[in-house]
Amino acid sequence: MKTASRPRFAHPAILLLALSLATLSVASADSPLEKCMERMKKAYKALALGLEKPQESNQSTYVSLAETIKSSATESRDFVPKLAESLPPDQKTAMVKSFREDMDSFVVSVDGLIQNLKASKWEEANKDMANLKNEMRDGHREFRKD
Numbered sequence: 727m728k729t730a731s732r733p734r735f736a737h738p739a740i741l742l743l744a745l746s747l748a749t750l751s752v753a754s755a756d757s758p759l760e761k762c763m764e765r766m767k768k769a770y771k772a773l774a775l776g777l778e779k780p781q782e783s784n785q786s787t788y789v790s791l792a793e794t795i796k797s798s799a800t801e802s803r804d805f806v807p808k809l810a811e812s813l814p815p816d817q818k819t820a821m822v823k824s825f826r827e828d829m830d831s832f833v834v835s836v837d838g839l840i841q842n843l844k845a846s847k848w849e850e851a852n853k854d855m856a857n858l859k860n861e862m863r864d865g866h867r868e869f870r871k872d
């Protein structure tokens with residue numbers, strides 16, 4: 727019986743493609759700060775959705791989502807934004823300082839949110855969420871690379 731002859735090795739073009747894809751995935755891997763931000767985004771989104779129609783029975787879930795926002799923000803403050811990395815040393819130092827101050831005040835706002843969630847003050851909690859969103863916009867405008 728005649729068997730189809732198959733190349734023993736992958737075609738060089740395929741190897742090259744695989745290699746460049748692997749390199750690309752390393753190059754675009756999330757930085758630790760980006761990972762924190764992604765975690766924050768997931769928790770924020772889930773909480774915002776839950777608070778559209780708040781249920782007393784879900785209170786502990788809301789609190790734990792807000793705690794996740796808090797821990798992600800607390801972790802974030804010790805990383806250096808990419809934008810700061812691209813600046814000359816003195817400007818970098820100033821930006822990192824300012825980033826930390828803003829992140830610390832964001833954490834204080836999240837603490838307020840946690841208190842309101844624990845007290846089942848849903849309307850207040852929704853206001854806190856809107857304020858966090860504003861702080862996020864300001865933070866991204868100031869510290870995030872385009």
Ligand code: HEM
Pocket residue numbers: 756757759760761763764766767768770806807808809825828829832858859861862865866869870871
């Ligand atoms: C609810 C609050 C927030 C959410 C949901 C959020 C979400 C995000 C997301 C999804 C990214 C993109 C991550 C990626 O590229 O993979 C990001 C990036 C970033 N965020 Fe936020 N963020 C929030 C608050 C803040 C605050 C308060 C600050 C600053 C004080 C901030 C500073 C940054 C910076 C600097 C980056 C770019 C990351 C880098 O330079 O490595 N974010 N954020």
